[in-house]
Amino acid sequence: MKKSDRRLALVRYVQENPFATDEQLAERFGVSIPTIRLDRAVLQIPEARERIRRVATGQHDSVRAMAQEEVLGEISELQLNRYAVSTLAIQPAHVFTRTRIVRGHILFGQLNSLAVAVTDADVVLTAKTELRFHHSVALGDTVLGRVDVVARRFGATKCRAVSMCNGEVVVDGTIWVVQPKEISPPGVTL
Structure with a gap:
C-alpha cells in the first residue's frame, strides 16, 4: 500500500475506531509503530489517550x-x-x-x-x-x-x-x- 493510501485509510480507520492503539494500527496496516506515529503526527491525529479523553468529554x-x-x-x-x-x-x-x-x-x-x-x-x-x-x-x-x-x-x-x-x-x-x-x-x- 502506498504511503498516501495508507494515510487516507488511517484517517478513516481512526474515525471509526478512535480507541485503537499505535500497536493495533501498526498491525492493521502492516507497518512499524514508529511509522504509525509519524503518520499520526503528519495527519495531526492525537495518540489514543487523547482520542479517548476527547470522546469522554x-x-x-x-x-x-x-x-x-x-x-x-x-x-x-x-x-x-x-x-x-x-x-x-x-x-x-x-x-x-x-x-x-x-x-x-x-x-x-x-x-x-x-x-x-x-x-x-x-x-x-x-x-x-x-x-x-x-x-x-x-x-x-x-x-x-x-x-x-x-x-x-x-x-x-x-x-x-x-x-x-x-x-x-x-x-x-x-x-x-x-x-x-x-x-x-x-x-x-x-
Missing part, C-alpha cells in the same frame, strides 16, 4: 442507578433512556492467567452495567439477558461497548447490546432491565 447525562465508579469501563457517552457507550482497557485482573483471554463475565459486566446506567431511574435490576459471544479478547485490548434502548414498557427496558474490539463484534444481544417498585435500598424512597 462528549458525555452528556449522569448515571442515576449506580455510582459512576461501579460501571465496568469508562463511560464515554450517555444519553439517559437512549444509549450509553464505554471503553474497557483489558488489564491482567480481567483475564485468565494461563491463556491471557478475557473472562466472559467481564465482557458481560461491561454491557450489563451500561444497560443499568442508561436507565433513568434510581434503582435498576437486570431481568434477563440473551448474549452471544463471537470472539475472544486478549490482555492489552480495548473493548468498546454500546447499549441502545429499543423499547420501554411497564417499568421494563429492552436494550440492544454490542461489544467491539479491533473492529470486530465480540459480544452482541439483548439485555432487559427493570425498575422494581417493591425494592427500596436504605435511604431511597420509591
Whole structure:
C-alpha cells in the first residue's frame, strides 16, 4: 500500500475506531509503530489517550442507578433512556492467567452495567439477558461497548447490546432491565 493510501485509510480507520492503539494500527496496516506515529503526527491525529479523553468529554447525562465508579469501563457517552457507550482497557485482573483471554463475565459486566446506567431511574435490576459471544479478547485490548434502548414498557427496558474490539463484534444481544417498585435500598424512597 502506498504511503498516501495508507494515510487516507488511517484517517478513516481512526474515525471509526478512535480507541485503537499505535500497536493495533501498526498491525492493521502492516507497518512499524514508529511509522504509525509519524503518520499520526503528519495527519495531526492525537495518540489514543487523547482520542479517548476527547470522546469522554462528549458525555452528556449522569448515571442515576449506580455510582459512576461501579460501571465496568469508562463511560464515554450517555444519553439517559437512549444509549450509553464505554471503553474497557483489558488489564491482567480481567483475564485468565494461563491463556491471557478475557473472562466472559467481564465482557458481560461491561454491557450489563451500561444497560443499568442508561436507565433513568434510581434503582435498576437486570431481568434477563440473551448474549452471544463471537470472539475472544486478549490482555492489552480495548473493548468498546454500546447499549441502545429499543423499547420501554411497564417499568421494563429492552436494550440492544454490542461489544467491539479491533473492529470486530465480540459480544452482541439483548439485555432487559427493570425498575422494581417493591425494592427500596436504605435511604431511597420509591
